[in-house]
Amino acid sequence: MSAWEEPTPPPADEMIKGLWRENPVFVQLLGMCPVLAVSNSAVNALAMGLATTFVLLLSNLLVSSLRHFIPRQVRIATYILIIATFVTVVDYLIQAISLDLHKALGAFISLIVVNCLILGRAEAFASKNGVFRSLLDAMGMGMGFTLGLFALGAVREILGAGSLFGVDLFHDAFEPWVVMILPSGGFFTLAAWLLVFNAIRQRRERLDRAVAGGAAS
Amino acid sequence: MTVALGKPPGKPVPPPIWPLYRAMVGVGLACALLIVVVHQTTAETIADNRAEALERAIFEVLPDTVRTRPFRLDGVEFVPTEGAFEGEQVHAGYRDDGSLVGVAIEGTAMGYQDTIRALYGYSIDLDAIVGFRVLESRETPGLGDRIETEESFRANFERLDVSLNEGGSAPRNPIVAVAEGGKSAPWQIDGLSGATISSVAVANLLRSSTERWVPLLEQQHEVFERGSR
DSSP, X not given: OOTTSOOOOOHHXXXXXXXXXXXXXXXXXXXXXXXXXXXTSHHHHHHXXXXXXHHHHHHHHHHHHTXXXXXXXXXXXXXXXXXXXXXXXXXXXXXXXXXXXXXXXXXXXXXXXXXXXXXXXXIIIITTSOHHHHHHHHHHHHHHHHHXXXXXXHHHHHHHHSEETTXXXXXXXXXXXXXXXXXXHHHHHHHHHHHHHHHHHHHHHHHHXXXXXXXXX | OOOOTTSOTTOXXXXXXXXXXXXXXXXXXHHHHHHHHHHHHHHHHHHHHHHHHHHHHHHHHSTTOOEEEEEEEETTEEEEOOSOOSSOEEEEEEOTTSOEEEEEEEEEEEOSSSXXXXXXXXXXXXXXXXXXXXXXXXXXXXXXXXXXXXXXXXXXXXXXXXXXXXTSSSBSSOOEEXXXXXXXXXXXXXXXXXXXXXXXXXXXXXXXXXXXXXXXXXXXXXXXXXXTO
C-alpha cells in the first residue's frame, strides 16, 4: 500500500453515500430500465426497490467473500451467474408472497439480472472490499435505489391515478393525468426530479464556495 | 526474467486453467443447489396461491357461489374431477342449498399488446353470462386496462345474453362490442371509448369461447346439476 492512497472512509460512509452523494437513480443514473418501467405506482416501486436491494445484498455478500477465489478472467461470468441465481430466488419468493405483486412487476423481476447497478457494485466495490463494507455498500445503494424509485412512483401515482398506495386522494376533484402512468410519464418525472436534485446540489456547492471564500478573506 | 524455451518470444503465458474451472463450476453448482432448494420450499405455497386466486375469481364471476367443483372435458363428456389436472376444465359453482349457480370457463384472446386471459361465469338457467374477470393481461395502463377496473364496463356482464339457436348448436346472436353508449340488445357489450381494441378483444374472447362451450354445457347440464353431491 502506498502512502499517498486515500484514507479508508469510515464504514458508515459506505452506506450513506448511496443515499445521496452517489444515489444510483439521481446521481449515477444506473439501472434506468426498471426505474422508468415499474415506477407507475408507489407499491410497485417499493417492491421493485426492495427486490433489487435483496439481490444486491446477497450478490455483494457472495462476490465479496469469493473475491480471492474467482480469477479475473472469469469474474464477469461468475458475477452474472451469482446475480441470476438470486434473481431466480427472489422471483420464487415474490410468487410465494403475492401473485398479484408478481403480476404487476411482470417481466421486470427477471430483468433485475441485467440491472447494471448490481453488476456495477459487484465489479466496482464488492470485488475489491471486505464482506462487511460490501454489505454496507449494498444496503446503502439498495436503499438509495428504492428511495429513487419510490420518489418517482409516488409522484406518478398521485398525478396519474389520483391515489397513493391505492388510496384515493382527491375523489372527483382531480382528473388524473393518464400520461403520468404511461411510459412517457416516467421520463417526465425523472427529468423533474433530476432538475430538483441538481438545483439543490449546485446551490450547496455555491454556498460551500462562498463559505470557503469568506473564510479565506 | 526467464522465458520458457521453445515458445515464441512475446506470447503471453496463458493463465492456469484449473482455477478458472474451479471457480465457474463451483459457483455454478452452488447456485444450482440454491435454486433447487428454494424452488422445492416455495413450490407448494405458489401452487396454493394459484389455486386460491382461481377460486377467488370463480366466486367473483358466479355470484352466490359457496362451493366449487372442477369438471374436465373427456372427449365430449364432462367428468367431475379432483385436484390439479392438466388440460381443459371448467368449474361449476353451487349455492348453499346445492343448486347450480353456473359454470366458470376460462378463455383467451389477443388484446392490444398481449394475450388476455379471462374467466367468465355462464348461468345455464339464465342462458347468460353473469360475471367476467380478467386473469392476465398487459393492456395499456389507464386506457386498455379499464376493461378490468371500469364499473360501467363490468356492468355489461351482469346479464349478457347467450341463448342458443333452435338446433342448440350455437348462440343465436354472437356477442359483439359496440361503441360506448350504443348498447341496444342484451348480447351487445357496451365498449369503452379509448379502449376500443381491448373492448373488442373481450367480445372476441367471449364470442369464440361461448360458441364452443355453451352448446356443450347446455347438452350436458344435468351432469353439473347432479355434480353437487
